[in-house]
Amino acid sequence: MPKTSGEETKKNILQVAEKLFAEKGFNGTSVNTIAKTAGVNKALIYYYFKDKNDIIVSLFKNIVNELVEYINQKVTSAESVNQDFSMRNKLKEEIKFFLNRKKIISIMLMEALKADNRSDYLFQCAEIFINHEFKMVMEAFKDHKRNKFPETLHYMVYEFFTGIIPMITFVALQDKWCEHFHCDQEKLLEYFIDSFEKSHLSSHLGLN
Amino acid sequence: MPKTSGEETKKNILQVAEKLFAEKGFNGTSVNTIAKTAGVNKALIYYYFKDKNDIIVSLFKNIVNELVEYINQKVTSAESVNQDFSMRNKLKEEIKFFLNRKKIISIMLMEALKADNRSDYLFQCAEIFINHEFKMVMEAFKDHKRNKFPETLHYMVYEFFTGIIPMITFVALQDKWCEHFHCDQEKLLEYFIDSFEKSHLSSHLGLN
Amino acid sequence: MPKTSGEETKKNILQVAEKLFAEKGFNGTSVNTIAKTAGVNKALIYYYFKDKNDIIVSLFKNIVNELVEYINQKVTSAESVNQDFSMRNKLKEEIKFFLNRKKIISIMLMEALKADNRSDYLFQCAEIFINHEFKMVMEAFKDHKRNKFPETLHYMVYEFFTGIIPMITFVALQDKWCEHFHCDQEKLLEYFIDSFEKSHLSSHLGLN
Amino acid sequence: MPKTSGEETKKNILQVAEKLFAEKGFNGTSVNTIAKTAGVNKALIYYYFKDKNDIIVSLFKNIVNELVEYINQKVTSAESVNQDFSMRNKLKEEIKFFLNRKKIISIMLMEALKADNRSDYLFQCAEIFINHEFKMVMEAFKDHKRNKFPETLHYMVYEFFTGIIPMITFVALQDKWCEHFHCDQEKLLEYFIDSFEKSHLSSHLGLN
DNA sequence: AATGAATGAGCCTTCATTCAT
DNA sequence: CATGAATGAAGGCTCATTCAT
Numbered sequence: 001m002p003k004t005s006g007e008e009t010k011k012n013i014l015q016v017a018e019k020l021f022a023e024k025g026f027n028g029t030s031v032n033t034i035a036k037t038a039g040v041n042k043a044l045i046y047y048y049f050k051d052k053n054d055i056i057v058s059l060f061k062n063i064v065n066e067l068v069e070y071i072n073q074k075v076t077s078a079e080s081v082n083q084d085f086s087m088r089n090k091l092k093e094e095i096k097f098f099l100n101r102k103k104i105i106s107i108m109l110m111e112a113l114k115a116d117n118r119s120d121y122l123f124q125c126a127e128i129f130i131n132h133e134f135k136m137v138m139e140a141f142k143d144h145k146r147n148k149f150p151e152t153l154h155y156m157v158y159e160f161f162t163g164i165i166p167m168i169t170f171v172a173l174q175d176k177w178c179e180h181f182h183c184d185q186e187k188l189l190e191y192f193i194d195s196f197e198k199s200h201l202s203s204h205l206g207l208n
Numbered sequence: 209m210p211k212t213s214g215e216e217t218k219k220n221i222l223q224v225a226e227k228l229f230a231e232k233g234f235n236g237t238s239v240n241t242i243a244k245t246a247g248v249n250k251a252l253i254y255y256y257f258k259d260k261n262d263i264i265v266s267l268f269k270n271i272v273n274e275l276v277e278y279i280n281q282k283v284t285s286a287e288s289v290n291q292d293f294s295m296r297n298k299l300k301e302e303i304k305f306f307l308n309r310k311k312i313i314s315i316m317l318m319e320a321l322k323a324d325n326r327s328d329y330l331f332q333c334a335e336i337f338i339n340h341e342f343k344m345v346m347e348a349f350k351d352h353k354r355n356k357f358p359e360t361l362h363y364m365v366y367e368f369f370t371g372i373i374p375m376i377t378f379v380a381l382q383d384k385w386c387e388h389f390h391c392d393q394e395k396l397l398e399y400f401i402d403s404f405e406k407s408h409l410s411s412h413l414g415l416n
Numbered sequence: 417m418p419k420t421s422g423e424e425t426k427k428n429i430l431q432v433a434e435k436l437f438a439e440k441g442f443n444g445t446s447v448n449t450i451a452k453t454a455g456v457n458k459a460l461i462y463y464y465f466k467d468k469n470d471i472i473v474s475l476f477k478n479i480v481n482e483l484v485e486y487i488n489q490k491v492t493s494a495e496s497v498n499q500d501f502s503m504r505n506k507l508k509e510e511i512k513f514f515l516n517r518k519k520i521i522s523i524m525l526m527e528a529l530k531a532d533n534r535s536d537y538l539f540q541c542a543e544i545f546i547n548h549e550f551k552m553v554m555e556a557f558k559d560h561k562r563n564k565f566p567e568t569l570h571y572m573v574y575e576f577f578t579g580i581i582p583m584i585t586f587v588a589l590q591d592k593w594c595e596h597f598h599c600d601q602e603k604l605l606e607y608f609i610d611s612f613e614k615s616h617l618s619s620h621l622g623l624n
Numbered sequence: 625m626p627k628t629s630g631e632e633t634k635k636n637i638l639q640v641a642e643k644l645f646a647e648k649g650f651n652g653t654s655v656n657t658i659a660k661t662a663g664v665n666k667a668l669i670y671y672y673f674k675d676k677n678d679i680i681v682s683l684f685k686n687i688v689n690e691l692v693e694y695i696n697q698k699v700t701s702a703e704s705v706n707q708d709f710s711m712r713n714k715l716k717e718e719i720k721f722f723l724n725r726k727k728i729i730s731i732m733l734m735e736a737l738k739a740d741n742r743s744d745y746l747f748q749c750a751e752i753f754i755n756h757e758f759k760m761v762m763e764a765f766k767d768h769k770r771n772k773f774p775e776t777l778h779y780m781v782y783e784f785f786t787g788i789i790p791m792i793t794f795v796a797l798q799d800k801w802c803e804h805f806h807c808d809q810e811k812l813l814e815y816f817i818d819s820f821e822k823s824h825l826s827s828h829l830g831l832n
Numbered sequence: 833a834a835t836g837a838a839t840g841a842g843c844c845t846t847c848a849t850t851c852a853t
Numbered sequence: 854c855a856t857g858a859a860t861g862a863a864g865g866c867t868c869a870t871t872c873a874t
Contacts, residue, residue: 006858023324027235031844041860046845048858106321113314113380116231123388153391157399160385162407165377166369172321177368180331183361191365199370199407214833239869249835251871256833260869422854439740443651447848457856459850468848522737529730529737529796532647539804569807573815576801577790578823585789588737593784596747599777607781615786615823630837655865665839670866672837 010048013038014062017055022103025110026056056107060121063104067125070097071132087201091193095167102171109172130159162200170196218256221246222270225263230311233318234264264315268329271312275333278305279340295409299401303375310379317380338367370408426464429454430478433471438519441526442472472523476537479520483541486513487548503617507609511583518587525588546575578616586612634672637662638686641679646727649734650680680731684745687728691749694721695756711825715817719791726795733796754783786824794820 016038020029031052035042049055098105112122134155150158170192178185224246228237239260243250257263306313320330342363358366378400386393432454436445447468451458465471514521528538550571566574586608594601640662644653655676659666673679722729736746758779774782794816802809 009858023322025233025235025318025322027233028322028324030842032842042844043846043861044859052844103323106323110233110318110321112384113318114231114233114236115311115314115383116236117384120384120388123385153389153395154399154402156389157396158403158406161374161378161400162370162403165374169373169377170369175323176320176325176328177331180328181361181364187361188365191362192369194362195366195370198411199366202411203406217833238867240867250869251836252834254870425854439738441649441651441734441738443649444738444740446846448846457854458848459857460855462849463854519739522739526649526734526737528800529734530647530649530652531727531730531799532652533800536800536804539801569805569811570815570818572805573812574819574823577794577816578786578819581790581793582785585793586785591739592736592741592744593747596744597777597780603777604781607778608785610778611782611786614827615782618827619822633837654863656863666865667840667867668838676865 006048009040009044013040013045013048014055014058018059018103018107021056021059021107026052026107056111057119059104060108060119063101063108064121064124064128066101067128071128075132088193088197091196091201095171095189095193098168098171099174102174105168106172109168126160126164129164130156133159133163166196166200214256217248217252221248221253221256222263222266226267226311226315229264229267229315234315264319265327267312268316268327271309271316272329272332272336274309275336279336282340296401296405299404299409303379303397303401306376306379307382310382313376314380317376334364334368334372337372338364341367341371374404374408422464425456425460429456429461429464430471430474434475434519434523437472437475437523442523472527473535475520476524476535479517479524480537480540480544482517483544487544490548504609504613507612507617511587511605511609514584514587515590518590521584522588525584542572542576542580545580546572549575549579582612582616630672633664633668637664637669637672638679638682642683642727642731645680645683645731650676650731680735681743683728684732684743687725687732688745688748688752690725691752695752699756712817712821715820715825719795719813719817722792722795723798726798729792730796733792750780750784750788753788754780757783757787790820790824 013034017029017034020034020037023029031045032042034055035045038045045055049058108122108125111117111119134152138149149155174185174188174192177183178188221242225237225242228242228245231237239253240250242263243253253263257266316330316333319325319327342360382393382396382400385391386396429450433445433450436450436453439445447461448458450471451461461471465474524538524541527533527535550568590601590604590608593599594604637658641653641658644658644661647653655669656666658679659669662669669679673682732746732749735741735743758776762773773779798809798812798816801807802812
């Protein structure tokens, strides 16, 4: 007997799966557990998803879409608001965006680390993010200083390994960090932002 | 004392397990597969290891030991060699050390990302590494500037998220990065070192 | 009375089921597959059929009815047409009849072969067929030679194992035979008819 | 704890599987049922067999081997014994051979009937059998009458559809036939042999 | 030190079937 | 007539682990 609309059931399954995958990893989570935690029949999961992998891929596709949406809305809002909207505020906002999605980010990282893995959603997300940053920066370079701009690949390496990676690792590990080093989240966030500014932002590849 | 053939078998199992865990993750690798790949009888694995978890823990303990050893030898060698031994060279050496252990590093990262996870080998390694860096830096601060030194926690956050994390993520993802972005390893390494220097090293939390 | 769209849907389901059962066997075919292949909702199948078994039973009943109809029309036409209508032509016609129903025949054979099986549609069909043959032959025996006629059971064994079985096995296996032995259907049919005439028909239990 | 040698366990599984496949068909038999009936752990079945299909293939390969062995021994014995060893006796012996293997024969037939099926063990067996018959017959044709011998393909069609098929169908269906038509096995066998002689053997494609 | 055999529990997936709409 | 949603049971298969030898 259908209690809820199909879409809601599916969304529920996805949320539960995201939580469990983040907790125990993809292979550490059984479809049975997902079903029980979500309070649905196991077979129903296979009514909505081709197989277990389809669940994680759905999650990945969702986060890609959300990221694109986020980026697009940032572009349009960026034009209207004050240009002086400080970098620090932008950074805080981004971290907030990622913190709200720390579960899927952890999952994406875990899966990306498997040498076997054929999915490259982490890199896809990174590209989306970096391309946007790239455009922003190019804007600032308009007429002058163009020759000082680094090669694209170099730029991507910089953005990925000293920008995106610290940020997403931060959201993925902050809870465990706090627990291990006995510090509170607020302070950690503050320190992280400070560190990130001093390292990644301050130099920004010698552009500023 | 001559290594018994047993010790070698055990080492072989560990090496195979490390490779497979790095490829498919801990839960994605079965003891059966380890046995077959290592060419040993499945039951023999249980002769050398209490259970499957004991294998990964052994790997983690090994890397902790190797790190300690590496650090200690750096300390002693640091005293003897030229102080001017440039930071860039030190960095290259460290990356080399990590690159040689990229499999276990990937595994450690994967496991650390699981929200459930009770093991904290990643943080243990980080602490060992950071404590050493800390001592080095303090040395340089000896008499003067002491008041300018940041709070320990702040320092650790900086070292961990903008130093260690980019470095180990680099060694863990470099192969996949090159494949995805069609660049060669040499160039990626060069760009990474450059990026790392410009971000993490150049500022070094405003100490220099 | 115009066929309701419902009747057509039912017929469609039956056709699809027949095709699939012949391809993968009854147990190898899921109701889901039938529904998808037929392009109807799964639950609709249960609107028309009590359960999965009801589908195959429907098919069996259909073929029984068709056989009865075929036999009856042969009887009436036999009276009107030339008695000399050669045996070979009769045989060809019968084979054509069976070839047009090779799918359900294959299914019937498969199911009959299961030692467990409680349905005896194969034997039912055989009885219908043999009884008719029996009457035809008896006709020819009318007044004379009656004593020479074999016992009924013996007659049935002969008709079944050397008449019906070769014929229905031929229609069931001809495609695969051609594929395996690289021969074309025309030639196989010709050879089969020849073989059948020489063995089953020529002797016809020593009656002729 | 291993009660028996592995080979015996494997043989036991095969025997049980053969019985169950013959009763309910391959798809109608679950590995679970095989395990329970054989009194072994389900996982043990996968220790000895790659998958469920490997079980049936093993059975098929066994029967092929047994057939080859049977044929070979017939050849050698044929030379030593009286040439007059009547055809009827030879036939009885063959039927006995097939009756002793009626389960696997039923299975082979069932599987061969599936239009989908990619395995052709039935045809393989048939070829082995027919090739042997062929040689025997050719022997008898030695110098004379050679031109009267039919084309090979024609010969195979004859042997397969009017020789092998009636015979194996007989062994596969005799129990059910007796039950359905209320006759005893002895009588059925007698009638069948008689019918087979009169149809297939008597003409033998017009060779005799 | 090493192995073949064995197991219970659990895995992912599909089954036939039902029900509310 | 027809459908989307739901389910309990069972499917094939693999898991980590153990034991006797």
